[in-house]
Amino acid sequence: MSKPLILITNDDGVMAPGIRHLVKFMLEIGDVVVVAPDKPQSGMGHAVTMTVPLRLEKITVNSGHDEYSCSGTPVDCVKLAVNKVLKRKPDLLVSGINHGSNASISVIYSGTMSAAIEGSMETIPSIGFSLLDYRFDADFMPSKKYVQRIAKNVLEHGLPKGICLNVNIPAVPEKDIKGVKVCRQARGNWNEDFDHRTDPMGKEYFWLTGEFMLHENSDETDVWALENKYISVVPIQFDFTAHNVIPELNTWSFDTK
């Protein structure tokens, strides 16, 4: 039987340790093609590049598989990979491993997860992986068996149409990982602040900073799972409609007369 074709991307850039580990993990499972941003694209959300042209460069790696660096966003990478790089639809798209959490509301800002969502829009079974450690020298090895196991599950079972997985991994030694927990996105938000500074020319500028605020304590959420040393798996969909609110809005009057 032929090996599965696995497309890999991320948002930290093609040279980030997180994607380098993910490539190694996936080469043990299938044939790998990498199309990833040429520079960090964290916080890009579901951005696409429309006003400037995109560049795609084939880059040399030692492992014999094909890798490309792209000047655009993670979503651009997926679109270019599917339309211009790959000869057939991949069996799996994996994005990451992100340096830092994409649990709870962070999913909406995450380039890693937007690439996975774009994959699911292209009907490719897709997974975004994130490790709860922002550092360059974060230890990705404890996650190896779990990342491979989750990828194999998706290859074996597929995913329902329009669904991808948001997988977050606690930054603990492998022996301390309690297992995998399927959960939902915790209710929370980023309580942002701005560091207000003055540049050498005397003009003011702002750096975005912020603190995550959790709004609930349910054990059904990804934040609970991660705090309790489980790997969290949240199924993600891209219908933003709040279906339960439609009846209420239908009681409003929109008469302009």
Add this chain to the structure above:
Amino acid sequence: MSKPLILITNDDGVMAPGIRHLVKFMLEIGDVVVVAPDKPQSGMGHAVTMTVPLRLEKITVNSGHDEYSCSGTPVDCVKLAVNKVLKRKPDLLVSGINHGSNASISVIYSGTMSAAIEGSMETIPSIGFSLLDYRFDADFMPSKKYVQRIAKNVLEHGLPKGICLNVNIPAVPEKDIKGVKVCRQARGNWNEDFDHRTDPMGKEYFWLTGEFMLHENSDETDVWALENKYISVVPIQFDFTAHNVIPELNTWSFDTK
């Protein structure tokens, strides 16, 4: 009674005709503060600026209210407005009027709608408005009464927690608008293509192009409403969890032994 405080932003840039019209429409309803990008930010999705500092400039307008241009994304504008510009939480956030549709799956790529979603995350009743005409000289006047009516509805009724509205307006004369229809996001996707070119230095580059593909014909969707000359109103939420998929994932084995 004091007038409501209305925060206005967009993704086409602070000088775009769409936001200029929205400012005029809102000045008839409340006190207005504008914080909008200093350049076009279409397709930015829910991007935030993290690797470069943000600039915020007070700009002079004739109408006597405060306006600021910001170097960041639409989401950055909302965060800066709430944290650094406004003295109190606004009673309403309106984003747009976008030049071009944000119906169906376009909501996920839209900077206009991401600003409204960010507003709802900040617990501000928020609305994104889009006109189905990409042109600079699009006619926004037929939408005036409806934009004002919808804004007044939200000021009067509020919106459930975590919900904002995605309002799209057909590009037809006012007399042809059939009314307002509350609906859901149509299932569809962008079937993208890339225009593959060679630059004057002989290097290849790509422009993103694409065609919208509608996957259903239900009269409950925003696309149906717009094709039938209704203004579409879709309630939007930011829980991406596919709750109905959780039981199925719980049948998978994640055993790594």
